[in-house]
Amino acid sequence: MDRETRAFAERHFRDLGGRVHGGCGLAPSGVAFVQFPDGFSYADFVKGFLLPNLPCVFSSAFTEGWGSRRRWVTPAGKPDFEYLLKKYGDVVVPVANCEVQEYNSNPKELMPFRDYVSYWKEYIRGGCSSPRGCLYLKDWHLCRDSSVEDLEEVFTLPVYFSSDWLNEFWDTLDVDDYRFVYAGPKGTWSPFHADIFRSFSWSVNICGRKKWLFFPPGQEEALRDCHGNLPYDVTSSMILDAHLHPRLQPTTPPLEVIQEAGEMVFVPSGWHHQVHNLDDTISINHNWVNGFNLANMWHFLQQELQAVQREVSEWRDSMPDWHHHCQVIMKSCTGINFEEFYHFLKIIAEKRFLILKQGLEEAMGDSTGLELGLQQAAFDVGRLAEVLASVVAHPDFQIVDTSSFSSQPEELLRQLEDAIATTEVF
CATH class of the missing domain: 2.60.120.650 (Cupin)
Structure with missing residues (x-):
């Protein structure tokens, strides 16, 4: 990805104003x-x-x-x-x-x-x-x-x-x-x-x-x-x-x-x-999936959880840990739940941090190889930050037990925001 394409894509998502892409x-x-x-x-x-x-x-x-x-x-x-x-x-x-x-x-x-x-x-x-x-x-x-x-x-x-x-x-x-x-x-x-x-x-x-x-x-x-x-x-x-x-x-x-x-x-x-x-x-x-349809994936997962919650709503008050069971059912039906989606975001974010730290130069122009390059990584951290902010604010994610996570969601979001600030020089 080159600088002009990154700017074009970032402007596109700003204009969407949070709507589904x-x-x-x-x-x-x-x-x-x-x-x-x-x-x-x-x-x-x-x-x-x-x-x-x-x-x-x-x-x-x-x-x-x-x-x-x-x-x-x-x-x-x-x-x-x-x-x-x-x-x-x-x-x-x-x-x-x-x-x-x-x-x-x-x-x-x-x-x-x-x-x-x-x-x-x-x-x-x-x-x-x-x-x-x-x-x-x-x-x-x-x-x-x-x-x-x-x-x-x-x-x-x-x-x-x-x-x-x-x-x-x-x-x-x-x-x-x-x-x-x-x-x-x-x-x-x-x-x-x-x-x-x-x-x-x-x-x-x-x-x-x-x-x-x-x-x-x-x-x-x-x-x-x-x-x-x-x-x-x-x-x-x-x-x-x-x-x-x-x-x-x-x-x-x-x-x-x-x-x-x-x-x-x-x-x-x-x-x-x-x-x-x-x-x-x-x-x-x-x-x-990448930064261009990440928000679509997150929107879909929210819909899937809502569908599960509707199906088992009659047990909401009587079932201990009902919210956790909904996440388990969602994982079984959809293949991923909110916890695993967070780990997905975390792993991709950590890889982008490494690319930015290493300061790769080969993809500053239009990429002709498979390597990501700085402009793509800079675009990616912006998309990750926007979606992670929505995840962190979601009431059903706030119920997820994150105590065993190696990186707390709020800290990862702060790291992404810091990374965005560093990409302004690219």
């Missing part, structure tokens, strides 16, 4: 296509897509050098099963059945990758049909389970997505990540959803084609049924039932994108979407 405004008429890597900088991405929270598609030229696009794919553009079996045959992978609805998702099972490839070949021979159902390899943590050297042969992280706090945090804990491989035959699909924690995501087709249906933030409300539930499948004819979906407006169709092989889709924060594989498809996907 990327809320529903005038819906775009289409999704922009970024053709050429040359001349399209990180600053261009920030101003054109991150700040306005708009989707875009990058051409296959952006992933032309990826090893997976050569090694995982046959000359005919199909998955190279023989190579993949040799490389990953014994790896155990999660597989979902697209023909079975479990709540608003699909049930999963674990199986060796070679067994899934055997099923996939059988599915193709059966004319895209199998008595075992329509199985989709989803959420395979290839990065977590691979060495750095092996990953260098698979993909190169685009600079536009290199400020990735979510995976930076989980890598520090060394327990999980939000980097996935999806692979499945024609007809596999992902139900209607918004990404975890209201993160951004990016998705690259190594081979195959996908159809994306995008709904800007807020438009999903018109899709709720008479019970207030969001749909499982927005292409179902049931969605047109006016009695079941009384709020549906025919004037708000989704934005449709056909993603070709090698192309990279950027999914903004809070955009609901549904994705269908039009061919045999393999994709690499990352979820990520």
Whole structure:
């Protein structure tokens, strides 16, 4: 990030005045296509897509050098099963059945990758049909389970997505990540959803084609049924039932994108979407959070806690430590609670303090590498301070027992404010 882009982004958030970033405004008429890597900088991405929270598609030229696009794919553009079996045959992978609805998702099972490839070949021979159902390899943590050297042969992280706090945090804990491989035959699909924690995501087709249906933030409300539930499948004819979906407006169709092989889709924060594989498809996907959507994540977590509290409100007066139990339930349902969110902020803040202390110089101009640099770190501490101030002031966080925390929230906030003062010279 350069100085001018940092100033532009900081002005944007000041103008928001605490409102949630990327809320529903005038819906775009289409999704922009970024053709050429040359001349399209990180600053261009920030101003054109991150700040306005708009989707875009990058051409296959952006992933032309990826090893997976050569090694995982046959000359005919199909998955190279023989190579993949040799490389990953014994790896155990999660597989979902697209023909079975479990709540608003699909049930999963674990199986060796070679067994899934055997099923996939059988599915193709059966004319895209199998008595075992329509199985989709989803959420395979290839990065977590691979060495750095092996990953260098698979993909190169685009600079536009290199400020990735979510995976930076989980890598520090060394327990999980939000980097996935999806692979499945024609007809596999992902139900209607918004990404975890209201993160951004990016998705690259190594081979195959996908159809994306995008709904800007807020438009999903018109899709709720008479019970207030969001749909499982927005292409179902049931969605047109006016009695079941009384709020549906025919004037708000989704934005449709056909993603070709090698192309990279950027999914903004809070955009609901549904994705269908039009061919045999393999994709690499990352979820990520940074200073541009941190407030969205915090807003989402507050909504999640409120939902939990509503569900168990009848026990509020009779259950000892009711607030603590709400946080436990939230952690179980959402994957993170207020305490862990604070630790997330703390770890990222400490890493930014180190960058500022070391006085890195390489990213004073537009970054062309993956390192953060001073201007990005300076922007980050500003976003961290704003969100942490809101966390510290939240009544439900004030109830959390922080006595065992290595750094007290108020002290961390003071350190962030001091760091902001030092960044004024950059």
